[in-house]
Every structure is written in structure tokens, then in C-alpha cells.
Ligand code: HEM
């Protein structure tokens with residue numbers, strides 16, 4: 483076995499794989515959130531940004547491939563860790579009282595799987611346009627794909643708003659543990675820095691940052707052009 | 710809170726009874742009356758055992774040795790917490806004044822694939838010995854004792870080494886972990902040696918050797934829940950696990966050592 487295969491299959495190697503793939507996904511989640519905040523800049527700003535990203539195929543496809551690889555690696559490693567951890571305690575306790583662990587930490591695999599479903603739904607909705615086909619790939623006044631209007635149509639729908647609320651909430655809960663956990667996994671933790679707070683802070687920032695533009699659409703602060 | 714005097718309490722204990730490794734085992738409820746609040750938890754089990762022997766029944770098997778919190782033998786889960794869950798306290802140092810008349814107390818063995826039950830509350834912890842045999846030592850020639858000041862060690866390093874060396878290998882970390890992971894134990898053994906100059910020459914080799922032995926023993930993985938830290942009767946910090954995680958990456962990526970070469974890797 484090559485040293486890398488041996489390393490990535492070991493308990494700590496697998497932790498490192500979880501941490502690095504999780505961290506890269508987290509960085510993407512932050513950048514993606516910042517992108518959406520441009521909805522407040524209006525149709526022109528948002529469409530310019532969306533079309534800019536779409537036009538850079540040299541960046542777009544490697545990024546997509548990288549994200550897909552990270553998600554696959556993260557999930558496959560998570561599954562194998564969960565299986566090994568279950569096997570490590572074949573007989574449970576009649577009475578077991580956890581005191582230090584958090585509900586978010588103990589439900590990583592559950593929140594993770596819901597996030598996976600959410601990511602698939604999100605791609606079907608906005609990348610493939612199959613949820614609201616009528617408003618997909620319409621053009622704006624400058625002849626660009628009108629991502630801004632697609633976004634507004636999406637969140638004027640209460641059902642879709644609720645689906646995103648649940649998805650983003652669970653992503654935040656997952657990262658409430660994950661965004662602090664990677665520091666320990668990679669050994670960067672140092673008692674001088676309050677890294678447990680980093681998890682909660684990241685969770686709150688992502689939740690608020692992601693939900694502000696859809697909420698603004700739902701309550702009518704962000705409108706269709708001309709509406 | 711009990712008065713400073715010597716109170717007697719009547720309790721019910723549900724104890725895991727299992728004849729041998731093959732027996733499925735079950736919890737059995739016993740009434741234990743007139744237990745002094747000055748008794749330790751193990752003394753309460755002694756009282757129960759005297760009652761059982763008097764009735765001609767098999768006494769409850771449990772591990773114990775020093776009864777002063779330093780040997781790490783008295784492994785048992787009490788009401789869902791290793792050693793009963795009092796901060797930095799082993800079961801032998803837990804006192805019955807924490808309980809009241811009428812309390813129901815659940816006593817179970819450590820639960821982990823790597824720690825099979827031998828009988829009742831006694832588990833086989835030789836998996837820990839295998840981890841130590843893989844690298845929990847320094848390879849040094851035994852000459853005459855070196856001069857005390859030959860090897861200067863900063864006080865902070867000595868303190869860190871000592872904090873980790875306080876580990877008594879009781880297995881509470883494994884018992885507390887939802888994944889049955891032994892990382893706090895293994896990392897404490899490493900941290901103990903790695904804060905001293907004598908531990909440096911074999912540092913990365915040792916790290917990968919003990920982690921390999923830990924994995925082979927069937928312990929689970931760390932999910933950073935830190936139940937181990939909360940359960941440790943010697944208050945060992947999760948910091949030792951972070952140190953081990955970092956060293957393990959170094960061992961894999963930048964260290965070319967004799968064991969990896971023998972594997973055909975490197
Ligand atoms: C797609 C489905 C996903 C699943 C099934 C999943 C599952 C998990 C699990 C089980 C853990 C805990 C690992 C352990 O116990 O050692 C974890 C950790 C983590 N996850 Fe996810 N996750 C998913 C998606 C995501 C996404 C989208 C992100 C980021 C936006 C993310 C970020 C993280 C981070 C940062 C960690 C901490 C890594 C560590 O230090 O252990 N995960 N994930």
C-alpha cells in the first residue's frame with residue numbers, strides 16, 4: 483500500500499481528509515454567500531456578477547470539478563468513519579449521559595445528509611432550472627441571462643423560501659461544529675485562541691448572510707425590475 | 710447535603726451481571742441498605758458483595774487495586790458517566806455522600822469493541838498495553854545515571870509532560886466517547902514523551918506506530934466531541950489530541966522512517 487493510502491485510511495488521516503475537504507467546502511460557502519449579497523446592489527450588479535462567473539469557463543469547470551470531488555471525498559470518508567465508529571461500540575450503555583458534546587456535533591451525519599439533498603435540490607433549481615422552468619434563462623435589457631429575476635421569482639414563493647430556510651439552517655448547524663472542529667483535527671488548535679466560538683460565529687454569519695437576500699425578496703424589499 | 714456526621718442511606722443498584730465473555734449478560738437490581746455516606750463507591754460494592762456471599766450468590770466482579778485514584782483499575786460506568794462523572798475523580802474516590810436514600814444507581818462495564826467484557830464489570834484492557842508496546846517508550850541505552858543538570862528542561866515543558874503523564878490508563882476516555890475512541894489516552898502517552906528532549910529523536914516514528922496500533926485494536930475515531938476530556942479523572946486536556954493530529958500529518962508527509970521504508974512506501 484502506498485504511504486498515502488495507508489495514511490488516509492488511518493483514523494487520524496481520515497480526520498485530516500474530513501477537515502481539509504470540509505474546510506474547502508466551507509470557504510466556498512462563504513464566497514458563495516458574499517456573491518448573493520450582491521442582490522442588494524440591484525439587477526445590473528447581480529447579473530454582471532453572475533454572467534462574469536459563467537463566462538470564465540477556465541475557472542468555472544475546474545471549480546465545479548473540485549467542489550464535486552470535495553463533496554464526494556467528504557461524504558465517502560464520513561460514511562466510512564460512521565461505520566467504524568459504530569463498530570467500535572457494538573454494545574451500548576443502558577444509561578449514557580453525554581455532558582460535553584453538542585447536539586450539532588452528534589448529528590453531523592444527519593445534517594450532512596440533509597445538506598447533500600439540499601445541494602442536489604439547489605442545483606436542480608438554479609443551475610438546471612427545473613423547479614421553475616418558466617423563469618430560467620430569460621434575458622435582461624442588456625441581453626444577459628437574468629439571474630436577478632430568477633432569484634426574485636424563486637423567493638417570492640413561500641414554499642421555496644421555506645425549503646432554503648431549512649437547508650441553510652442545517653448547513654449552519656453542521657458548521658456550528660465543523661467550523662471549529664477542523665482546527666482540532668489538523669492540530670492548529672491552540673489554547674490561546676477561543677476556537678469553539680469560531681464554530682458558533684461562523685454558523686450565525688452564514689445563516690444570516692444566506693437568508694438576508696431571500697428574506698428581503700419575500701417581504702418585498704427586493705423586487706422584480708420595474709415592479 | 711449530608712451532615713458531617715455518619716449518615717446511612719438505602720439505595721438500589723442496577724449492576725451489569727455477565728458470567729463470561731460469551732454470556733449475553735443483563736442488568737440485575739439489588740437493594741443495598743445501611744450504606745455509610747463515608748463509604749467510597751467501591752466500598753458500597755464490597756457491602757453488596759458481602760450480602761451476596763451471605764446469600765450464597767456470586768459476588769459482583771469488578772477491577773480495583775490502589776483505591777486511591779492512581780492505578781486506573783476501577784473502571785466502571787456509574788449512571789451513564791465513567792467513574793460517576795464527578796470532576797477529576799476515579800470510582801474508588803467517589804463517595805456515597807453524593808447519593809441519597811431511594812436513589813437508583815446504574816453500574817455498567819466500559820463498552821468498546823476493543824475492551825471486551827471478561828466478567829460483570831471487568832473488561833480486558835490489554836489493547837492499551839499493545840499501544841504502549843508499539844511506542845509508548847524511549848529507546849535509550851542504560852548506562853550510568855546522567856548528571857541531573859546535563860539535560861536542561863524548561864519548567865513549562867516539564868509541566869506539560871507531567872500533566873500528560875498523569876494519565877493512569879483507566880480507559881474512561883474510551884468509555885465516555887460516543888465512538889469508543891482511545892485518542893485521549895494515546896495522545897497523552899505521546900504528549901508525555903514529546904514535551905521532553907528524550908522523546909524527540911523517535912517522535913514521528915512513535916506517533917505513527919502508536920496510532921497504527923490504536924487503529925488495529927479496533928478503537929473508534931475522534932469526532933471532536935470532547936467527552937473524553939470531561940470524563941478524564943486526571944483532567945487531561947484535548948490539547949494533547951491536537952498535538953498528536955499535527956505530528957501524525959508530519960509523520961505521513963515529511964518523515965521518511967524505517968517503518969515506512971519497510972512497507973515499500975516512503
Ligand atoms: C454533503 C453532505 C455532507 C455530509 C454527509 C457531511 C458529513 C460530515 C461529518 C459526518 C462530519 C464529522 C466528521 C467526523 O466525525 O470526524 C463532517 C465534518 C465537517 N463538515 Fe461535513 N458533511 C457534508 C457537507 C458539508 C458541507 C457542504 C460543508 C461545508 C460547507 C461541510 C463542512 C464540514 C466541516 C468543516 C467539518 C469538520 C471537519 C473536521 O474537523 O472533522 N460538510 N461532515
Ligand code: FES
Nearest residue numbers: 776780781783801
Ligand atoms: S482502584 Fe486504583 S484508581 Fe481506583
